[in-house]
Amino acid sequence: MASKESKPKTTNNSGFTGKMGYVMAAAASAVGLGNIWRFPYLCAKYGGGIFLVIYLVLVFTFGYALLMSETAIGRMTRKSPIGAFKSFSNTKASAFGGWINALVPFIICPYYAVIGGWVVKYLVGYCTGETQAMAADGYFGGYISSNLQPELFFIIFVLLTMVVILGGVVNGVEKVSRIMMPILIVLAVIVSIYSCTRPGAVEGIKYMFIPNIHNFSMMTIVSAMGQMFYSLSLAMGIMITYGSYVDKNQDLEDSTTKIEFFDTLIAILAGLMIIPAVFAFSGGDPDTLNAGPSLMFITIPKVLVSMGFGTPAGILFFLLVFLAALTSNISLTETCVGTLSDELGWSRRKSTLVFGVYAVLLGSLASLGYGVLGDLKIIGMQVLDFLDFISNSVMMPIAALAICILVVRNIGLKTMADEFERNSAFKRKPVYNFSMKYLAPFALVIILISSVLSAFGIISI
Numbered sequence: 001m002a003s004k005e006s007k008p009k010t011t012n013n014s015g016f017t018g019k020m021g022y023v024m025a026a027a028a029s030a031v032g033l034g035n036i037w038r039f040p041y042l043c044a045k046y047g048g049g050i051f052l053v054i055y056l057v058l059v060f061t062f063g064y065a066l067l068m069s070e071t072a073i074g075r076m077t078r079k080s081p082i083g084a085f086k087s088f089s090n091t092k093a094s095a096f097g098g099w100i101n102a103l104v105p106f107i108i109c110p111y112y113a114v115i116g117g118w119v120v121k122y123l124v125g126y127c128t129g130e131t132q133a134m135a136a137d138g139y140f141g142g143y144i145s146s147n148l149q150p151e152l153f154f155i156i157f158v159l160l161t162m163v164v165i166l167g168g169v170v171n172g173v174e175k176v177s178r179i180m181m182p183i184l185i186v187l188a189v190i191v192s193i194y195s196c197t198r199p200g201a202v203e204g205i206k207y208m209f210i211p212n213i214h215n216f217s218m219m220t221i222v223s224a225m226g227q228m229f230y231s232l233s234l235a236m237g238i239m240i241t242y243g244s245y246v247d248k249n250q251d252l253e254d255s256t257t258k259i260e261f262f263d264t265l266i267a268i269l270a271g272l273m274i275i276p277a278v279f280a281f282s283g284g285d286p287d288t289l290n291a292g293p294s295l296m297f298i299t300i301p302k303v304l305v306s307m308g309f310g311t312p313a314g315i316l317f318f319l320l321v322f323l324a325a326l327t328s329n330i331s332l333t334e335t336c337v338g339t340l341s342d343e344l345g346w347s348r349r350k351s352t353l354v355f356g357v358y359a360v361l362l363g364s365l366a367s368l369g370y371g372v373l374g375d376l377k378i379i380g381m382q383v384l385d386f387l388d389f390i391s392n393s394v395m396m397p398i399a400a401l402a403i404c405i406l407v408v409r410n411i412g413l414k415t416m417a418d419e420f421e422r423n424s425a426f427k428r429k430p431v432y433n434f435s436m437k438y439l440a441p442f443a444l445v446i447i448l449i450s451s452v453l454s455a456f457g458i459i460s461i
Contacts, residue, residue: 033115033321033324033325033328034230034231034233036320036324037296037321037325039055039231039267040271040273040275043055043208044207044274044275046224047216048207048209048210050212052208053211054220054224055228058443059263060260060431061435062228062435062440063232063234066234067239067256067259068253068420069416069436070234070240070243070403072252073088073240073243074241074242074244075252080338080343081101081335081339082098082099082102083342083343084240084244085101086098088411089406089410094406097402100395100398101235101402102237102335104235104395104396105333105335107387107390107391108236109329109333110361111363111388113157113329114366114367116154116322117154117155117156117157118144118150118297120322121143121149122318123318125314126318127315132305132310134301134314135310139301140294140298144370145374146371150370150371155360158360161326162352165348165352166352185266187316188273191320192269192273195277198276201280202276203283204275204276204277204280208271208276222447225447229392229397232260233328234396235397235399235403237335237339238331238334238335241334241335242331242334249423251423253420253424253426254424266324273317274296278299278303281303282299300317304317333352366383369382369383393448393451394451397444397445397447397451398448401441404441404444405441416432
């Protein structure tokens with residue numbers, strides 16, 4: 001069932017000023033810690049080149065279809081996720097789909113800001129000459145297990161985000177994204193060149209780009225799928241919210257292609273910043289490659305010190321990571337603020353301030369979870385790890401499934417095609433239809449079941 005033609009928002013939010021405004025904002029959302037922090041350690045841990053191939057296939061099929069769908073749903077309804085789902089169906093199942101898409105960023109944003117605070121700390125540390133200290137064994141563990149500093153930098157990161165959000169869509173989100181995205185890309189290129197020209201780095205380049213079937217496992221697919229969600233900001237309500245600000249005359253397929261390009265470019269550059277540097281430092285030691293989430297905060301400082309020029313390189317690297325983290329957190333927060341404004345009728349200012357208080361309260365549990373609240377565990381996980389698990393491994397696949405069902409059963413592929421073809425040739429129509437009808441639902445069920453069973457130790461993947 002198609003919704004009626006909706007008018008642009010005129011209360012709490014104005015729309016983007018043009019195609020590049022939307023592309024820059026959406027790309028800034030996609031290019032965040034998911035690319036700079038998460039992609040390199042997953043690529044290093046789960047097979048290098050074979051992981052990259054699977055990830056790219058997913059981005060340009062499954063990811064493309066979901067990104068197109070979410071943006072179109074937002075543009076067709078001019079509403080955030082809950083209202084958008086209700087526009088096409090008043091059933092409880094449809095309402096659930098809207099709610100879970102809306103709730104995902106409410107779970108991610110607080111703990112994401114905690115990691116953003118860690119990035120701020122490291123940037124400040126390099127600017128104040130702590131280069132040797134931050135490379136020492138035990139520094140990162142000691143820092144996050146302390147109480148005052150992690151909490152302080154976490155709150156600073158939240159406040160920086162709130163300032164941008166209070167500026168609105170055009171003067172806040174769009175303006176900051178237009179400035180930060182080009183800077184981020186330039187910095188990524190510089191740091192990548194530096195990393196790839198270190199002695200021994202060529203082996204890291206080979207590991208990242210040459211697929212080796214012997215490095216493949218079921219976890220390669222599962223982790224690549226999860227990374228695609230995180231990287232493209234899918235199943236978080238973000239693209240539905242951003243789509244509600246997009247002009248009806250905008251070519252969605254062209255915009256989506258540009259977002260895919262920016263996202264893939266930064267992901268590959270992030271891999272080139274970190275993986276060759278790790279090989280140069282460790283010679284491809286398996287334990288180092290499997291360092292996981294700590295790769296950026298423990299291994300990279302050691303790499304920088306070993307290479308020389310650690311302070312300027314560290315400032316450059318963590319400035320890049322900070323910009324990426326801030327732009328993504330802005331998009332997460334904007335989605336939450338949009339939901340509060342739409343569903344409760346609050347002003348943008350009130351929604352922003354209330355959400356800021358909520359983010360600090362929940363985020364503090366994660367921030368202090370390695371220190372004074374270290375004994376607080378949920379199903380055996382520390383608070384930050386649990387929030388990551390429940391959002392990324394459980395809620396996001398369910399949210400994406402809800403989008404697939406809404407598109408195929410409620411809206412209809414024909415109606416979606418009409419929306420895209422309003423101002424697009426819709427060149428990848430067969431890919432879109434196949435992905436939404438078959439590939440996405442099948443893959444989502446697999447990743448959901450395997451992730452949950454693995455988390456509870458029932459299976460090993």
